[in-house]
Amino acid sequence: MAQLTRVSGSVGLITLQNPPVNALSAAVRQGIVDTVKKAVSDPLVKCVVICGQNGVFCGGADIREFGAPMTGPPLVPMIHAIEATNKPVVAAIEGAALGGGLELALGCHYRIIHSKARVGLPEVTLGLLPAAGGSQRLPRLIGVPAALELITTGRHVSAAEALKLGIVDQVTDDNTVDTTVKFALSVVGRSLESRRISTFPCPPVSDLDAVFDVAMQRVRQSARGAIAPVTCVQAVRAAATLPYTQGMKREQELMATLFTSGQARALQYCFFAQRAVSRWSMPSGARWDTSKPRPISKAAVIGLGTMGRGIAVALAQAGLSVVAVETQEKQLMDAKQAVSGMLERGAKRRGVAPALGLVSYSHNIQAVAEADLVIEAVFEDMDLKKKVFQQLSAVCKPGTLLCTNTSSLDVDHLASQTPSPELVVGMHFFAPAHVMKLLEVVYGPRSSPQAVATAMQLGKKMGKVSVAVGNCRGFVGNRMLKPYMEQAFFLLEEGATPELVDQALEEFGFAMGVFRMSDLSGLDVGWRVRKADGLVDPDATSGRSARIRQGRRYSPLGDLLCEQGRFGQKAGRGWYQYDKPGSRVAKPDPWLHNFLEQYRARHGLGVRHIDHQEVLERCLYALINEGFRILEDGIAAGPEDIDAIYVFGYGWPRYRGGPMFYAGMVGLANVLERLEHFHQVHPDVPYLQPCSLLRRLVASGSPPIQKWREVIRKVHSQL
Ligand SMILES: CCCCCCCC(=O)CC(=O)SCCNC(=O)CCNC(=O)[C@H](O)C(C)(C)COP(=O)(O)OP(=O)(O)OC[C@H]1O[C@@H](n2cnc3c(N)ncnc32)[C@H](O)[C@@H]1OP(=O)(O)O
Numbered sequence: 001m002a003q004l005t006r007v008s009g010s011v012g013l014i015t016l017q018n019p020p021v022n023a024l025s026a027a028v029r030q031g032i033v034d035t036v037k038k039a040v041s042d043p044l045v046k047c048v049v050i051c052g053q054n055g056v057f058c059g060g061a062d063i064r065e066f067g068a069p070m071t072g073p074p075l076v077p078m079i080h081a082i083e084a085t086n087k088p089v090v091a092a093i094e095g096a097a098l099g100g101g102l103e104l105a106l107g108c109h110y111r112i113i114h115s116k117a118r119v120g121l122p123e124v125t126l127g128l129l130p131a132a133g134g135s136q137r138l139p140r141l142i143g144v145p146a147a148l149e150l151i152t153t154g155r156h157v158s159a160a161e162a163l164k165l166g167i168v169d170q171v172t173d174d175n176t177v178d179t180t181v182k183f184a185l186s187v188v189g190r191s192l193e194s195r196r197i198s199t200f201p202c203p204p205v206s207d208l209d210a211v212f213d214v215a216m217q218r219v220r221q222s223a224r225g226a227i228a229p230v231t232c233v234q235a236v237r238a239a240a241t242l243p244y245t246q247g248m249k250r251e252q253e254l255m256a257t258l259f260t261s262g263q264a265r266a267l268q269y270c271f272f273a274q275r276a277v278s279r280w281s282m283p284s285g286a287r288w289d290t291s292k293p294r295p296i297s298k299a300a301v302i303g304l305g306t307m308g309r310g311i312a313v314a315l316a317q318a319g320l321s322v323v324a325v326e327t328q329e330k331q332l333m334d335a336k337q338a339v340s341g342m343l344e345r346g347a348k349r350r351g352v353a354p355a356l357g358l359v360s361y362s363h364n365i366q367a368v369a370e371a372d373l374v375i376e377a378v379f380e381d382m383d384l385k386k387k388v389f390q391q392l393s394a395v396c397k398p399g400t401l402l403c404t405n406t407s408s409l410d411v412d413h414l415a416s417q418t419p420s421p422e423l424v425v426g427m428h429f430f431a432p433a434h435v436m437k438l439l440e441v442v443y444g445p446r447s448s449p450q451a452v453a454t455a456m457q458l459g460k461k462m463g464k465v466s467v468a469v470g471n472c473r474g475f476v477g478n479r480m481l482k483p484y485m486e487q488a489f490f491l492l493e494e495g496a497t498p499e500l501v502d503q504a505l506e507e508f509g510f511a512m513g514v515f516r517m518s519d520l521s522g523l524d525v526g527w528r529v530r531k532a533d534g535l536v537d538p539d540a541t542s543g544r545s546a547r548i549r550q551g552r553r554y555s556p557l558g559d560l561l562c563e564q565g566r567f568g569q570k571a572g573r574g575w576y577q578y579d580k581p582g583s584r585v586a587k588p589d590p591w592l593h594n595f596l597e598q599y600r601a602r603h604g605l606g607v608r609h610i611d612h613q614e615v616l617e618r619c620l621y622a623l624i625n626e627g628f629r630i631l632e633d634g635i636a637a638g639p640e641d642i643d644a645i646y647v648f649g650y651g652w653p654r655y656r657g658g659p660m661f662y663a664g665m666v667g668l669a670n671v672l673e674r675l676e677h678f679h680q681v682h683p684d685v686p687y688l689q690p691c692s693l694l695r696r697l698v699a700s701g702s703p704p705i706q707k708w709r710e711v712i713r714k715v716h717s718q719l
């Protein structure tokens with residue numbers, strides 16, 4: 001809806017009304033069309049101000065309407081009608097003017113913005129382009145290079161930057177609507193000829209082809225398979241090279257190719273999934289809206305290795321005071337330097353003062369006595385962690401939340417070491433912890449809803465996408481990763497190379513394939529876990545026992561590499577070779593190819609031709625099948641939780657929506673059929689057996705992902 005009122009005698013004030021962000025739904029567009037017409041034809045109205053209710057101008061087109069056939073008046077003629085009026089129309093921007101919201105403001109003759117508001121054209125992040133004239137008006141207003149950058153990245157711009165770029169005419173710290181009303185009255189009677197952006201020529205660029213070539217190269221490199229950024233470049237090129245009307249035609253044509261694309265659907269799903277995970281629930285019935293978080297102002301981190309340092313930085317950057325405890329003197333000194341450096345670099349990037357004073361250091365665990373919440377990040381060793389938790393229980397004040405950053409150990413077992421297991425949760429960060437967006441908040445059967453709510457809220461404060469998950473081996477992300485990686489090892493045994501597997505996965509859109517990723521994080525990490533699980537047996541060198549452990553197929557390839565000291569990048573060799581230890585450029589290694597040949601010969605393994613399709617199906621469907629098991633077990637509440645974890649923590653290409661969304665896109669029946677086939681061929685790999693939830697979904701007609709929770713609820717109610 002939009003409401004027209006007359007203020008200050010002769011100002012027609014149009015207020016967009018569609019909480020929470022005044023998205024341009026069909027009703028809002030109709031409201032704008034009607035109120036603009038009314039204001040223009042009212043002789044008492046001399047000028048018009050457009051604003052949004054509740055402190056937000058407009059969050060853009062209503063994304064929820066994208067899946068359905070378009071109803072209501074289209075945006076483009078609506079914005080043209082505003083631009084064409086003979087009465088000045090001024091946008092009063094509070095909160096945000098994004099996407100269609102900014103395009104609406106660009107159709108106005110002037111724009112006044114509150115100093116705390118932001119603007120942007122984030123359509124590219126939804127798989128679209130600004131197709132309500134944004135791709136044609138913005139370059140005309142601020143020039144091609146700046147518009148290209150904003151449109152291809154979707155970056156939000158502060159009020160100050162918007163003024164500097166020339167997107168807005170004035171910034172105010174006062175009441176935006178009052179200021180805009182006064183401003184509108186002050187421009188009544190002035191010619192509007194020079195205020196209609198669509199009539200502007202695009203500012204000339206000296207070497208147009210070079211500018212667009214560089215932009216195209218940049219988006220192709222960073223977008224890795226995403227089509228919207230490429231299309232955005234093409235749309236801006238149309239603005240730079242064609243008259244406005246033809247440019248608009250091109251904008252519409254390009255948008256038509258994107259609007260119904262699978263990538264746009266996936267990205268829009270991700271937008272809502274990211275928000276859905278904050279509405280968490282636990283199998284006990286505890287929920288986000290009935291569980292009150294506890295205020296946290298003082299936090300502590302125990303163990304200042306790779307993870308502890310990043311966690312301390314993330315906490316301090318969120319404004320908390322942090323006590324950082326490390327027992328090794330040298331580590332403590334190094335950590336102090338590293339944490340200060342990270343805080344300084346982060347502050348420089350964000351243009352704020354570094355929060356150095358918020359972090360204090362100690363080698364004594366007693367220093368955490370006053371903390372409201374402690375995050376333990378010592379070595380991955382159950383006995384050590386148990387000891388630390390017992391110490392914390394003795395040292396901390398009553399009610400302190402005790403969190404562990406363990407990546408694989410049993411959170412509930414750790415909780416049982418304390419007199420208050422309800423205060424224990426996992427806070428599983430991802431490396432580097434101050435950069436990576438994902439946080440798995442792991443609850444055990446005894447974790448209190450308040451503890452979960454507090455960890456979830458703290459994650460949000462740190463700018464993380466926090467996902468509440470149940471306690472099981474590997475939680476959600478690492479549990480699904482295990483079959484994925486194992487399939488990659490099996491493919492090497494059957495004839496593939498690390499390069500082939502990685503290429504297939506990187507072409508799919510992963511930032512790194514399995515083997516490059518394994519080299520980066522260190523092969524010894526998994527080796528230690530497999531040893532602890534009793535899977536590593538250096539004596540089993542040939543025969544069936546070498547490749548069957550604990551009754552199922554096992555590939556000792558990773559163990560054999562570790563025995564040779566090939567721990568990955570840090571050793572200068574792993575699945576690839578590197579110029580020197582620590583170097584990042586992975587090169588194919590003839591030694592490894594030779595080693596694989598000998599290995600296959602020793603085990604009598606025939607070499608098959610393996611293509612990219614098989615790599616994708618074997619690795620991804622094994623991972624997806626585990627995802628269905630996780631849903632069936634109630635470890636994740638819904639497919640959105642799993643997808644958010646994979647998109648924000650594991651480099652799953654966002655434009656493919658996440659593994660569960662992807663399964664829906666390729667067809668659940670198809671996934672089921674391929675898993676059945678692979679399980680038949682590899683009966684000694686139990687996890688290839690299709691999960692019963694997957695069968696159930698297929699049997700119920702493969703409903704859209706939004707309906708899976710109903711099927712899952714039925715499965716749970718029958719257990
Ligand atoms: C051939 C066809 C031609 C079609 C032409 C169309 C061309 C276009 O021009 C296309 C577009 O506009 S696409 C939309 C572009 N706008 C955006 O991407 C902004 C999205 N929103 C935000 O960034 C933040 O919500 C924002 C910064 C606004 C607010 O952040 P907060 O952190 O305060 O709040 P959130 O938790 O993010 O959001 C609150 C609730 O609002 C929902 N929502 C936000 N933006 C929406 C939008 N644009 N449409 C529909 N719902 C929207 C959001 O989902 C959340 O609700 P819940 O999910 O229920 O929690």
Ligand SMILES: NC(=O)C1=CN([C@@H]2O[C@H](COP(=O)(O)OP(=O)(O)OC[C@H]3O[C@@H](n4cnc5c(N)ncnc54)[C@H](O)[C@@H]3O)[C@@H](O)[C@H]2O)C=CC1
Nearest residue numbers: 303304305306307326327328331377378379380406407431
């Ligand atoms: N490295 C990674 O990518 C990830 C690791 N994790 C988990 O985070 C935890 C820490 O891992 P990293 O940081 O990689 O280990 P790390 O080996 O880099 O650091 C551990 C630190 O804890 C210190 N420490 C040991 N005992 C201590 C004690 N009693 N009191 C205080 N400090 C003590 C050590 O001196 C060392 O500096 C582990 O549980 C690991 O599984 C979780 C996610 C990712």
